Structure formats: structure tokens, C-alpha cells
Amino acid sequence: MRPRIDWMTQADERILEFLFEKEIIASPSVIAANIDYTGEYISRRCRKLADASLLQRVDASNYRLTTLGEKFLTGEADADEIQQGDSPS
Helix, strand or coil, X not given: CCCCCCCCCHHHHHHHHHHHHHCCCXXXXXXXXXXXXXXXXXXXXXXXXXXXXXEEEXXXXXXXXXXXXXXXXXXXXXXHHCCCCCCCC
């Protein structure tokens, strides 16, 4: 079971799940197109997830899931391991 993280949104989980299932590096616009959110919103959420070490920014516009992100999805991470992102939501 996944830990409950107070600041995370449903979109955050969908972002992580998309990258996990597809095993790809993707931009917020690609992610948004596949999970039915706006690119601007997903871009903000990706920055917050990267600040929390759940995603890694690989270049100016692309993200990948981190090991911690995978551990969160599989229920192997404790809430204590996941820091709150610094970016405003």
C-alpha cells in the first residue's frame, strides 16, 4: 500500500504511474496529453515531484521516474522518505 503524502494530488500519482507503466522519459506536455490534464498544471506538478525526489529532471523539458518514485508506487517507501517539494503548487 502506498503511503499517504498530504501535499500530493491525484494528478501526481497519475504522473508517476504513467512514467512507471510506459518506462519512458517524457515532457510535461506528453504526460498531460496522456493523462488528460493541462500541460501547464502537469509542468508545475512535475517540478514539485522532482523537488521531492520522486522524479528526476533529465534535461530542460523531460522527466523520468526515480528509484524513490518507483518505491512509492510499489508501497516500499515510507512517508518519511518523501520530502515535501519546495515549488508552489
